[in-house]
Amino acid sequence: MENPKTIQIETKALNVAIHNNQVLKNIDIQIPAKQLTAIIGPSGCGKTTLLKSFNRLLEIQDGIKIEGEIVVDGINIMSSGLNVPDIRKKMGLISQKPYPLPMSIFENVAYGLRIHHDKNQKELAEAVQNCLQEVGLWSEVKDRLHDPASRLSVGQQQRLCLARAIAVQPEVILCDEPTSALDPIAAQQIEKLLLKLKKDFTVILVTHTLRQAKRVADHVIFLYFGKVVEQGTAAEFFNNPKNPETKAYLAGEIS
Amino acid sequence: MLASVFIVMGSLILIVGVIVFNGAPSLSLQILTQTSEGGFYLGAGGGFLNAIVGSLLLALPATGLAFIIGIAIALYLQKDFLNPSIANFIRICLDILWGVPSVVYGVFCLTIMIAIGMTGGSVLFGIIALTLLEIPIITRSIDESIKMVPAGLKETAYSLGSTKVETAMKVVRRQAMPGIIAGVLLGFGRGIGDAASILLTVGDSNYFPTSLSDQTAALPTMILNLVSMPDQVVQNKAYAVAFVLLMIVLLISIITRYLTKKSSKHIIK
Numbered sequence: 366m367e368n369p370k371t372i373q374i375e376t377k378a379l380n381v382a383i384h385n386n387q388v389l390k391n392i393d394i395q396i397p398a399k400q401l402t403a404i405i406g407p408s409g410c411g412k413t414t415l416l417k418s419f420n421r422l423l424e425i426q427d428g429i430k431i432e433g434e435i436v437v438d439g440i441n442i443m444s445s446g447l448n449v450p451d452i453r454k455k456m457g458l459i460s461q462k463p464y465p466l467p468m469s470i471f472e473n474v475a476y477g478l479r480i481h482h483d484k485n486q487k488e489l490a491e492a493v494q495n496c497l498q499e500v501g502l503w504s505e506v507k508d509r510l511h512d513p514a515s516r517l518s519v520g521q522q523q524r525l526c527l528a529r530a531i532a533v534q535p536e537v538i539l540c541d542e543p544t545s546a547l548d549p550i551a552a553q554q555i556e557k558l559l560l561k562l563k564k565d566f567t568v569i570l571v572t573h574t575l576r577q578a579k580r581v582a583d584h585v586i587f588l589y590f591g592k593v594v595e596q597g598t599a600a601e602f603f604n605n606p607k608n609p610e611t612k613a614y615l616a617g618e619i620s
Numbered sequence: 621m622l623a624s625v626f627i628v629m630g631s632l633i634l635i636v637g638v639i640v641f642n643g644a645p646s647l648s649l650q651i652l653t654q655t656s657e658g659g660f661y662l663g664a665g666g667g668f669l670n671a672i673v674g675s676l677l678l679a680l681p682a683t684g685l686a687f688i689i690g691i692a693i694a695l696y697l698q699k700d701f702l703n704p705s706i707a708n709f710i711r712i713c714l715d716i717l718w719g720v721p722s723v724v725y726g727v728f729c730l731t732i733m734i735a736i737g738m739t740g741g742s743v744l745f746g747i748i749a750l751t752l753l754e755i756p757i758i759t760r761s762i763d764e765s766i767k768m769v770p771a772g773l774k775e776t777a778y779s780l781g782s783t784k785v786e787t788a789m790k791v792v793r794r795q796a797m798p799g800i801i802a803g804v805l806l807g808f809g810r811g812i813g814d815a816a817s818i819l820l821t822v823g824d825s826n827y828f829p830t831s832l833s834d835q836t837a838a839l840p841t842m843i844l845n846l847v848s849m850p851d852q853v854v855q856n857k858a859y860a861v862a863f864v865l866l867m868i869v870l871l872i873s874i875i876t877r878y879l880t881k882k883s884s885k886h887i888i889k
């Protein structure tokens with residue numbers, strides 16, 4: 366890379382097989398800190414799998430075989446003897462379909478604070494308010510903080526998930542097609558939020574819409590059939606792609 | 621559709637009708653609020669409050685014990701903790717135990733009682749027999765409701781840095797709560813109404829039990845004893861007892877419905 370940026374996550378020869386099906390093949394990527402990296406590629410190419418390998422969430426399924434290194438802040442998180450919850454704590458995950466926890470709006474945001482920090486009621490309330498303000502949800506929910514989170518609209522739920530993730534104070538926010546279940550307005554809100562959040566967090570956004578990647582990404586990784594075909598800055602990637610497959614994908618010839 | 625509704629409703633009305641019709645004449649404040657007098661089965665006076673209290677003192681602790689043991693097993697059976705093939709083997713064992721006739725649990729406890737030289741019967745062994753009877757029911761019901769918790773919800777909990785135990789106790793438990801409550805009711809209903817498991821283990825008594833080693837009367841065994849008497853008047857008392865048993869189960873169902881509704885408030889669909 367031409368300008369030296371701090372690298373948040375680096376994978377070395379990462380291979381993942383699910384039930385003997387080789388899903389990720391020799392992934393070598395570098396994800397710069399405090400930037401928005403988009404992972405793009407057609408359906409089934411392994412985007413979700415790659416994202417979930419970063420916080421070791423893959424291994425809760427069965428039939429998973431992972432080889433290679435994933436280096437986060439200089440530590441290979443695949444090495445044995447590490448406390449997995451601590452690794453996950455560093456990375457907030459926003460999934461395609463928002464999953465509020467079965468508790469109130471307030472308790473959803475407070476959840477991570479309760480399990481990781483010893484906070485008194487007042488500090489807790491303040492932190493919850495801050496996180497909800499950060500995602501622009503505070504004014505919408507401040508009068509019904511103790512309502513079930515499931516009563517929020519899907520767009521609101523997705524922002525709640527973001528608030529809940531940042532409450533844990535992660536370094537990285539992993540987003541798996543966070544806007545695909547949302548209407549255009551709600552999707553735009555999330556996009557704007559991610560752009561705002563990249564000042565404080567490293568944001569990784571899995572998306573299958575090229576236009577979204579073009580709008581928000583600083584850095585792009587193109588996955589195709591489990592392989593990294595091309596990675597680089599967004600400007601390079603979109604204006605001057607090197608690989609013929611990237612060109613074909615950008616031209617809409619493969620999807 | 622309509623036919624099945626008709627059959628279910630029909631048999632329910634028939635059963636309740638027969639119990640009320642035959643039991644109502646014998647029901648009185650006296651029979652509900654007094655303990656049995658000597659020779660109750662031969663037509664003597666008194667009531668069966670001792671059996672009501674006895675049944676509750678057997679079924680409530682048994683359900684509590686079975687719940688504590690059951691929820692621990694059910695949580696442990698999930699693939700987060702236990703290899704799925706071992707877990708499935710345990711599930712099969714529990715399903716077999718569920719199908720075991722309750723008299724077997726009674727005989728099992730009786731064997732132990734004889735081995736340790738106990739005669740007669742005791743509240744303690746009644747509780748043990750009912751606990752054993754209820755464990756498979758409660759465990760498997762809770763297990764099934766936990767299995768229904770969406771994988772995405774568990775992933776969410778893990779991705780927030782929860783440990784396995786935190787995920788199970790703070791997230792999975794809440795989501796499965798309505799199912800857990802329903803499972804406990806199912807166990808309690810089976811426990812309080814079962815005669816065969818306690819017939820051999822609790823004995824009989826005209827008084828309230830005051831310790832775990834006392835014998836006690838219970839509603840289902842009292843029904844059995846009463847209907848086996850030749851006197852029609854005594855037999856009708858059995859229906860009165862059955863009526864009270866029915867009311868207890870109804871009351872518990874209402875409480876459960878209320879609790880289920882309350883705990884469903886935050887459930888994610």
Ligand SMILES: Nc1ncnc2c1ncn2[C@@H]1O[C@H](COP(=O)(O)OP(=O)(O)OP(=O)(O)O)[C@@H](O)[C@H]1O
Nearest residue numbers: 383384386388407408409410411412413414415573
């Ligand atoms: N549990 C599983 N068992 C077997 N194969 C799996 C499993 N999960 C994923 N795969 C396979 O792994 C490959 C990559 O899946 P993944 O979900 O990472 O794709 P994706 O790029 O996120 O796709 P999409 O854009 O549709 O979400 C797919 O071919 C899929 O069939």
Ligand SMILES: [Mg+2]
Nearest residue numbers: 412413414541
């Ligand atoms: Mg995906």
